[in-house]
Amino acid sequence: MPDVTPSPPSEPHVLDQPWRMWSSLAVFGVLLSGILLGVLVIPIVQGRSVGIDAYTAICRALGILPGSPAQPQPATPLPGMPVSQVAWTSDLLQILARADVRRGHAKVQEVCVACHGERGDSIGVEFPHLAGQSGAAIYKQLFDYRTGSRAHPMMTDVAKALDEAAIADVAAYYAGQPQRNPNPVTLAEAPPSIVQLVELGDPKRNIAPCASCHRAGAGGPIETPVLAEQRAEYIEQQLKLYASGERRNDVYARMRTIAAQLTDDEIRGLAFYYRAGFR
Amino acid sequence: MRNAERLCLAHFWVAFAAFLFACAIGTWQMWVRSPLGANVGTPGQYFMSVTAHGVSMAYVLTTFFIMGFGYFVAVTALDRALPGKLWAWAAYWVALLGVVLTVIPIATGQASVLFTFYPPLTASVWFYIGLVLVVAASWIWCVLMLIAMTEWKRENPGRPVPLAMFATVANAVMWLWTTVGVAVELIFQVIPAALGLVQTIDVGLARTLFSWTLHAIVYFWLIPAYIAFYTMAPRAAGGRLYSDTMGRLTFILFLIYSLPVGMHHLLMDPEHGNATKFIQVLLTAFVAVPTLLTIFTITASMEIAGRLRGGRGTFGWIAALPWERPMVLATGLSFVMLGFGGFGGIVNMGYGMNAMVHNTSWVTAHFHLIFGGSVVIMYFAIAYAIWPRLTGREYQSRAPLRLQLWLWFLGMMIMTLPWHWLGLQGQWRRVANFNYADPIIAAWGPWVIVSFAGGIILLASAVLFVGNLAALHRGPALGIVRPLYALAVHPPLRVPAALNGFGLWNVLVLVLMIAAYGYPIAQFLIDPSPGAIVHRVR
Numbered sequence A: 001m002p003d004v005t006p007s008p009p010s011e012p013h014v015l016d017q018p019w020r021m022w023s024s025l026a027v028f029g030v031l032l033s034g035i036l037l038g039v040l041v042i043p044i045v046q047g048r049s050v051g052i053d054a055y056t057a058i059c060r061a062l063g064i065l066p067g068s069p070a071q072p073q074p075a076t077p078l079p080g081m082p083v084s085q086v087a088w089t090s091d092l093l094q095i096l097a098r099a100d101v102r103r104g105h106a107k108v109q110e111v112c113v114a115c116h117g118e119r120g121d122s123i124g125v126e127f128p129h130l131a132g133q134s135g136a137a138i139y140k141q142l143f144d145y146r147t148g149s150r151a152h153p154m155m156t157d158v159a160k161a162l163d164e165a166a167i168a169d170v171a172a173y174y175a176g177q178p179q180r181n182p183n184p185v186t187l188a189e190a191p192p193s194i195v196q197l198v199e200l201g202d203p204k205r206n207i208a209p210c211a212s213c214h215r216a217g218a219g220g221p222i223e224t225p226v227l228a229e230q231r232a233e234y235i236e237q238q239l240k241l242y243a244s245g246e247r248r249n250d251v252y253a254r255m256r257t258i259a260a261q262l263t264d265d266e267i268r269g270l271a272f273y274y275r276a277g278f279r
Numbered sequence B: 001m002r003n004a005e006r007l008c009l010a011h012f013w014v015a016f017a018a019f020l021f022a023c024a025i026g027t028w029q030m031w032v033r034s035p036l037g038a039n040v041g042t043p044g045q046y047f048m049s050v051t052a053h054g055v056s057m058a059y060v061l062t063t064f065f066i067m068g069f070g071y072f073v074a075v076t077a078l079d080r081a082l083p084g085k086l087w088a089w090a091a092y093w094v095a096l097l098g099v100v101l102t103v104i105p106i107a108t109g110q111a112s113v114l115f116t117f118y119p120p121l122t123a124s125v126w127f128y129i130g131l132v133l134v135v136a137a138s139w140i141w142c143v144l145m146l147i148a149m150t151e152w153k154r155e156n157p158g159r160p161v162p163l164a165m166f167a168t169v170a171n172a173v174m175w176l177w178t179t180v181g182v183a184v185e186l187i188f189q190v191i192p193a194a195l196g197l198v199q200t201i202d203v204g205l206a207r208t209l210f211s212w213t214l215h216a217i218v219y220f221w222l223i224p225a226y227i228a229f230y231t232m233a234p235r236a237a238g239g240r241l242y243s244d245t246m247g248r249l250t251f252i253l254f255l256i257y258s259l260p261v262g263m264h265h266l267l268m269d270p271e272h273g274n275a276t277k278f279i280q281v282l283l284t285a286f287v288a289v290p291t292l293l294t295i296f297t298i299t300a301s302m303e304i305a306g307r308l309r310g311g312r313g314t315f316g317w318i319a320a321l322p323w324e325r326p327m328v329l330a331t332g333l334s335f336v337m338l339g340f341g342g343f344g345g346i347v348n349m350g351y352g353m354n355a356m357v358h359n360t361s362w363v364t365a366h367f368h369l370i371f372g373g374s375v376v377i378m379y380f381a382i383a384y385a386i387w388p389r390l391t392g393r394e395y396q397s398r399a400p401l402r403l404q405l406w407l408w409f410l411g412m413m414i415m416t417l418p419w420h421w422l423g424l425q426g427q428w429r430r431v432a433n434f435n436y437a438d439p440i441i442a443a444w445g446p447w448v449i450v451s452f453a454g455g456i457i458l459l460a461s462a463v464l465f466v467g468n469l470a471a472l473h474r475g476p477a478l479g480i481v482r483p484l485y486a487l488a489v490h491p492p493l494r495v496p497a498a499l500n501g502f503g504l505w506n507v508l509v510l511v512l513m514i515a516a517y518g519y520p521i522a523q524f525l526i527d528p529s530p531g532a533i534v535h536r537v538r
Helices: A012-049 A054-062 A090-097 A101-116 A135-147 A155-160 A164-175 A192-199 A232-244 A251-261 A264-275 B002-033 B043-076 B085-107 B125-155 B163-194 B203-236 B244-257 B262-266 B274-308 B316-320 B326-349 B351-357 B361-391 B399-425 B439-472 B503-526
Strands: none
Touching: A012 A054, A012 B274, A012 B503, A054 B274, A090 A135, A090 A164, A101 A164, A135 A155, A135 A164, A192 A264, A232 A251, A232 A264, B002 B043, B002 B085, B002 B361, B002 B439, B043 B085, B043 B125, B043 B163, B043 B203, B043 B361, B085 B125, B125 B163, B163 B203, B163 B244, B163 B503, B203 B244, B203 B262, B203 B274, B203 B326, B203 B361, B203 B503, B244 B274, B244 B503, B262 B274, B274 B316, B274 B326, B274 B503, B326 B351, B326 B361, B326 B399, B351 B399, B361 B399, B361 B439, B399 B439
16 A cells, blocks of 8 residues: 655646636536537527527527527417416415405305305206305306406396405305205216216216316316306306307316317206215 | 534434335325325325425435434544534424424324425425425525535645535535525415415416425535545545546536536426427436536446456446445446436336327326436435444345345336336326226236335335444444545646636526526516415315
């Protein structure tokens, strides 16, 4: 074993300087070639092949302009219109959280009771039950009627007469009413093909399982309505409106995409499945 | 070094207790994901269990093991007392308090956000405060490692810092850089959200800050394995380290290139431009360099040992190696897993291939193989190598040690290779259960069961490992203390300052980090995006 106790180095700088210089040059060289390729060469070449000018391509590569340097954006002469004006901001959630059930009850007795009932039991097949419905779902639909995102001969005028706080109050009131079960049927009565649609969907037709959103605790968006115990006639009517595109206030066209793929029998089957309130 | 031994053992036993617990619940998770355990447990229990598994393995096992090992290296490689022993004990107790604070909300279901947090999911604030305490304690460890090296250099002017200590300090310096990202994310974004001070959180910024930490943290876990490769394995094999300089370069390259590369975890994220992703992927490619240097150097070192033991021919030296010694065996098995895991990592690094494996089981399998396999098996080897010194006792037989290492290797291969395959089939990750009634998912079933069998073998190995260490506490007294660290073929008499300290490399890391993360982080402040509404886990 050699002696490992050396004398102090005589010329440390002579030994050190080349290391400092060459290692820095190597690291900078790698970095600069990365910047050169990633920021200039690749975006310019990619952009040229699809007709994007060099400046735009570089800005897109850096993330300063939206879009990819390798794909042209479709020209949109008209600005995009959202299908709904409701945005689930923290301010809106505060409004919903501060809703007053008593004021909501008063408004219901004044306006809604004629069709939807005081407790949310509707008086006719064309009117949806609202008892135990999600407050966020009721809020969104009323707000959409108010802004014209959804249209209805009666509801449009009713909703326009309500301000934002009143909408939240009504939503909170109906959400607090217990659900009802007018015509219970057992799961066994639903045909397997319908249960399959609810539980597994139909990937071949791009139909997601209904239960992936329409179930407590499922991962659907906040405005997902509760379907259990809803009137079958109402569900059927709404699915058909989605399928024809007459109703279009569903964000990302989720329901329009699904409903357009369903047959009339399936629509009826699903409506009956949910009327019973299995979930 | 009686005190130092107690300090090291205290750290190691917390690490290995967490490890054993995490192995047990990990096996449970493999079971409930398989057709055998379908419909067992609720999704809530599953995600609670995954959170506990991830936190135990990624934060408790690693941090406590690395701190304990660092103290051991500082005392043995520098051959001097540990500076600031009181601080070291204080850090230990703070970290332990942090673990307790973290465990309680996990156990009560208020922190099922997984160990990588996923804002806008928000857990009980104590979960984050506990983890911050663990990190803060590890910062004390970093400072103590720096002080130990600085004092040694003052006492030994001009002499090269022993490689084991140089590497430990490289890891400490890297860890200080690494933890800045997650610390900023927790302190300025997640904890205010958990406290209810803010209602929204900028998820893009949070993910970017976490990516700063996310890749380098893996190298923080990995460097002890590399320290064992360079400084312990050649000695255990009866040879010498082929090149001390190569070792220094390896640890320096880890310091430089593990940090400005985290965005390859965000390749599918929309918040960054292609150019930034390209630059970071290019730098990621350079992370492969220190691993390739290591494979070359350690293979060369092993060849020296094999030939000294009479091995002949192109491959005869491999058979001549003393495979009955745990450190040698573990190094060999680790290299095999590093080969498969490294290949998988290169797939993850490429933008196109990553798009295919993104969010599939491939990724989970990859990090289990590379960390749980090639790194943790070296944790075992290190523990086996230093336990006699820490306890002053001798193994009666090394057979249970070898059996344990083989079980771990086999279990890990049996568990992770089918898991990779399932990822390629499209099996998604981060889900609580699979509906095996679906014909496509049913076809995955047999492979999930094979994977689960691997998990059972791993659990058996983990129990044996802890048993082996516990048994040594009652073993016969240690006769001779054998030297632990390998000499280089040409022991360095003098090295350039650049290879004996970290001043230059810190400047280069700063430059690279500004280039890689400057604009990507600044963009969130220049043009803030709409925040996501905080979602509290209850």
